[in-house]
Amino acid sequence: MEDSSDGLLLNFSIDNGPLTAPANFKGGRWRDRLTAKYGARYRQKKIASHFNSTTKENSHPKAQDPVPGKSHIDTNDVSRSAKRQRVEESLRPTTTKLTTYSGSREKTEKPHQIISSLFTFNPASKTAADEELNSASPIEPSNAPLLDGLSTFTSLGLSPTLSAHLLLKLELKTPTAIQKATIPELIKDDNDAFIQAETGSGKTLAYLLPIVQRIVNSAGTVGNTNKSNGGGKVHRDSGLFAVILAPTRELCRQISVVLESLLRCAHWIVAGTVIGGEKKKSEKARLRKGLNILVATPGRLADHLDNTEALDVRNVRWLVLDEGDRLMELGFEAEIQGIVEKLEKKSQLTKARVSPAGSLPNRKVTILCSATMKMSVQRLGELSLKEAIHLKTDSSNSEEIDGRFEDNFSAPAQLQQSYAVVPAKLRLVTLVAALKRAFVRRGSVMKAIVFISCADSVDFHFQVLSRQNRDDENTKPSAKQELTSGTKLAEDKQVPISTIASATSLCIPDNQVTLHKLHGSLPQNVRTSTLAAFSQSKDPAVLICTDIASRGLDLSNVDLVIEYDPPFSKDDHLHRVGRTARAGRDGRALVYLLPGDEEGYVEILKESYRDGGKRLCRNKVDEILKRGFGSSGVDSGKDWEERATEWQLEVERWVLEDPKNLEMARRAYQSHIRAYATHVTAERDIFNIKNLHLGHLAKAFALRDKPGSIKAPGTRGNKESRKVRRQDGAAAKESQSTGEENKRSKSSRDISMSDPAGVARMKAKMREHMAGISEFNIG
Numbered sequence: 057m058e059d060s061s062d063g064l065l066l067n068f069s070i071d072n073g074p075l076t077a078p079a080n081f082k083g084g085r086w087r088d089r090l091t092a093k094y095g096a097r098y099r100q101k102k103i104a105s106h107f108n109s110t111t112k113e114n115s116h117p118k119a120q121d122p123v124p125g126k127s128h129i130d131t132n133d134v135s136r137s138a139k140r141q142r143v144e145e146s147l148r149p150t151t152t153k154l155t156t157y158s159g160s161r162e163k164t165e166k167p168h169q170i171i172s173s174l175f176t177f178n179p180a181s182k183t184a185a186d187e188e189l190n191s192a193s194p195i196e197p198s199n200a201p202l203l204d205g206l207s208t209f210t211s212l213g214l215s216p217t218l219s220a221h222l223l224l225k226l227e228l229k230t231p232t233a234i235q236k237a238t239i240p241e242l243i244k245d246d247n248d249a250f251i252q253a254e255t256g257s258g259k260t261l262a263y264l265l266p267i268v269q270r271i272v273n274s275a276g277t278v279g280n281t282n283k284s285n286g287g288g289k290v291h292r293d294s295g296l297f298a299v300i301l302a303p304t305r306e307l308c309r310q311i312s313v314v315l316e317s318l319l320r321c322a323h324w325i326v327a328g329t330v331i332g333g334e335k336k337k338s339e340k341a342r343l344r345k346g347l348n349i350l351v352a353t354p355g356r357l358a359d360h361l362d363n364t365e366a367l368d369v370r371n372v373r374w375l376v377l378d379e380g381d382r383l384m385e386l387g388f389e390a391e392i393q394g395i396v397e398k399l400e401k402k403s404q405l406t407k408a409r410v411s412p413a414g415s416l417p418n419r420k421v422t423i424l425c426s427a428t429m430k431m432s433v434q435r436l437g438e439l440s441l442k443e444a445i446h447l448k449t450d451s452s453n454s455e456e457i458d459g460r461f462e463d464n465f466s467a468p469a470q471l472q473q474s475y476a477v478v479p480a481k482l483r484l485v486t487l488v489a490a491l492k493r494a495f496v497r498r499g500s501v502m503k504a505i506v507f508i509s510c511a512d513s514v515d516f517h518f519q520v521l522s523r524q525n526r527d528d529e530n531t532k533p534s535a536k537q538e539l540t541s542g543t544k545l546a547e548d549k550q551v552p553i554s555t556i557a558s559a560t561s562l563c564i565p566d567n568q569v570t571l572h573k574l575h576g577s578l579p580q581n582v583r584t585s586t587l588a589a590f591s592q593s594k595d596p597a598v599l600i601c602t603d604i605a606s607r608g609l610d611l612s613n614v615d616l617v618i619e620y621d622p623p624f625s626k627d628d629h630l631h632r633v634g635r636t637a638r639a640g641r642d643g644r645a646l647v648y649l650l651p652g653d654e655e656g657y658v659e660i661l662k663e664s665y666r667d668g669g670k671r672l673c674r675n676k677v678d679e680i681l682k683r684g685f686g687s688s689g690v691d692s693g694k695d696w697e698e699r700a701t702e703w704q705l706e707v708e709r710w711v712l713e714d715p716k717n718l719e720m721a722r723r724a725y726q727s728h729i730r731a732y733a734t735h736v737t738a739e740r741d742i743f744n745i746k747n748l749h750l751g752h753l754a755k756a757f758a759l760r761d762k763p764g765s766i767k768a769p770g771t772r773g774n775k776e777s778r779k780v781r782r783q784d785g786a787a788a789k790e791s792q793s794t795g796e797e798n799k800r801s802k803s804s805r806d807i808s809m810s811d812p813a814g815v816a817r818m819k820a821k822m823r824e825h826m827a828g829i830s831e832f833n834i835g
């Protein structure tokens with residue numbers, strides 16, 4: 057492993073002899089002894105001059121934190137007040153090793169802390185910063201509604217009633233390109249279809265509108281027409297016509313909301329969901345009452361197909377598989393195969409591909425929908441589609457080669473993407489600086505999403521950004537701080553989980569920002585309400601989340617996406633940044649990379665552009681920090697360095713002063729490293745765990761521990777917790793075998809280390825990814 061002490065001074069103790077006598081340093085590394093010797097000499101000189109010149113005799117100098125550019129030996133610093141020292145000693149973690157560099161060879165118990173300077177010994181970037189780009193050149197949005205004067209919803213074959221409803225009630229004037237390509241095709245023909253278009257291009261309406269239109273058209277042509285109910289219109293007893301599958305409950309809910317909004321102009325058509333999270337009995341009752349369109353998660357639908365007699369699928373004409381790649385990633389292949397076979401078996405439909413124009417299809421039509429076209433989607437296509445047509449936009453980069461689709465999935469053209477090469481030690485301060493800057497003026501950024509690799513790290517960053525600053529009067533708990541969202545059972549008690557809080561760390565007086573957090577270890581009701589709060593917020597808001605929020609979610613007015621931890625694959629990147637720049641709106645995205653091999657990721661970022669990445673720009677770290685910590689735009693030397701250092705030290709003290717915070721920071725750090733090891737094989741040269749400087753990385757989690765000594769309860773290295781986890785491992789297997797899709801919706805990184813069942817699943821996933829490489833194969 058690379059030496060983690062670069063620029064760091066170990067926190068060793070010396071004897072308590074007279075301060076002016078030279079200390080005798082023994083043991084440890086020569087480098088640490090030498091640094092300590094010089095440090096002691098320097099302090100002796102300083103003390104001597106202080107005693108000579110001071111006019112305030114016996115006064116206690118204020119505790120000093122290292123100034124930017126200088127490292128600091130904590131326990132040996134005479135300028136630190138006795139009070140501060142006692143606080144930190146009393147909080148000395150029980151698991152830390154003791155280091156003794158004692159002249160008297162006595163083992164004195166001192167915390168093994170490392171307080172390094174933020175701005176020294178940072179590795180340099182290996183690539184030169186590009187010139188600032190000329191962002192003045194206007195770019196045509198690629199996923200916007202068409203303004204060609206020709207394309208209207210009516211011209212695509214939708215009825216005047218439905219078109220008027222779209223215009224007047226939903227404020228949708230013209231179709232997007234993918235809707236133009238899809239709607240006429242799905243209204244007139246009964247072919248299976250694969251819909252592929254970039255994020256935010258309106259794929260949901262692209263498949264929902266033809267389905268709704270054809271069900272409306274079928275009035276009087278299907279059985280059970282009820283004259284008392286609008287003259288032969290479809291009603292709930294007419295049968296189930298469409299089944300829409302989506303990978304997560306959140307997505308199902310979102311689709312269901314869009315569908316309900318459409319059905320307000322055809323209220324006799326009944327839609328419903330079966331997505332789990334409620335008693336199966338209520339779902340069964342809903343199915344028994346009759347539905348015409350069903351939105352479901354695959355696991356739940358498979359369950360009902362086996363166990364709910366009232367679910368009659370003989371008349372199903374459409375099976376839609378939305379977010380196809382995600383469905384496959386989450387391992388729903390077997391369920392989907394089962395569903396396809398059962399629908400096929402029970403179907404009473406003819407297999408004819410021709411039906412009266414615009415009415416219900418005579419055969420089951422399968423529609424696969426995805427922004428990406430990966431092998432997994434091709435596989436899903438193979439098991440569900442027959443002679444499918446590929447519906448895509450003109451601007452799409454994908455093409456069919458030898459019967460297979462080659463994917464060149466791009467980000468929306470109008471999205472401004474940038475990256476910053478940030479040394480590990482500076483990561484946390486740079487994140488805060490970027491957010492402070494983004495929200496500096498009211499209205500400058502309404503909403504931002506920060507993607508983080510794992511649930512524990514989300515928890516930690518949420519707490520850091522919303523923590524109470526002891527010294528700051530302005531950060532007294534606000535009403536929002538008290539907000540909690542949902543509850544979860546813990547130790548037989550209802551413990552409220554706070555997922556919404558005031559972003560006190562951003563401290564922007566004129567622009568109060570509300571922080572939200574989201575990850576897969578939160579209970580479903582908390583996830584739902586947090587997401588709704590973020591989406592509906594009219595005030596500036598930040599969502600800190602794992603990849604659970606990267607797919608398909610349509611959250612309004614997201615202007616900025618920060619990938620604080622780089623994505624785990626190129627597709628993940630495109631889905632994450634796709635949460636902004638939707639339906640023709642502007643958006644910005646910033647990805648954080650470490651200096652060194654990670655800079656190679658820039659080439660992959662460029663692939664997400666249609667023009668080869670000419671518009672990709674680099675944000676300089678100094679600039680981000682200056683803008684975030686500098687004094688209101690005035691270039692006042694390096695005061696931003698001091699402010700950033702002060703802020704960082706404040707967080708480090710906050711971590712130390714409460715064992716809970718310390719444990720949270722350690723968990724976050726460990727989980728981050730584990731998650732780092734799960735980058736896709738193709739990108740493991742770029743994200744090579746061996747290159748992580750663990751000492752520097754600890755600084756980004758406000759930890760002063762030596763990396764090797766960081767052990768959080770529930771993680772590897774702690775005997776007791778290992779025993780507990782062995783027991784929980786068995787429980788995890790059991791729970792997985794129940795086949796509940798909500799459990800699967802948690803990806804390995806999305807699981808908190810405090811969720812033992814999750815830890816077991818994560819490890820299994822890690823083994824799969826690491827393909828024989830040990831979990832901590834670090835140097």
Ligand SMILES: Nc1ncnc2c1ncn2[C@@H]1O[C@H](COP(=O)(O)OP(=O)(O)OP(=O)(O)O)[C@@H](O)[C@H]1O
Nearest residue numbers: 201230231232255256257258259260427608610639
């Ligand atoms: N014709 C339209 N005019 C204006 N806005 C539209 C139109 N069609 C859809 N939208 C809006 O575009 C946004 C994105 O739609 P949708 O969620 O269907 O995109 P998507 O292509 O499924 O994205 P993703 O791949 O990220 O899931 C939604 O807010 C939707 O209301």
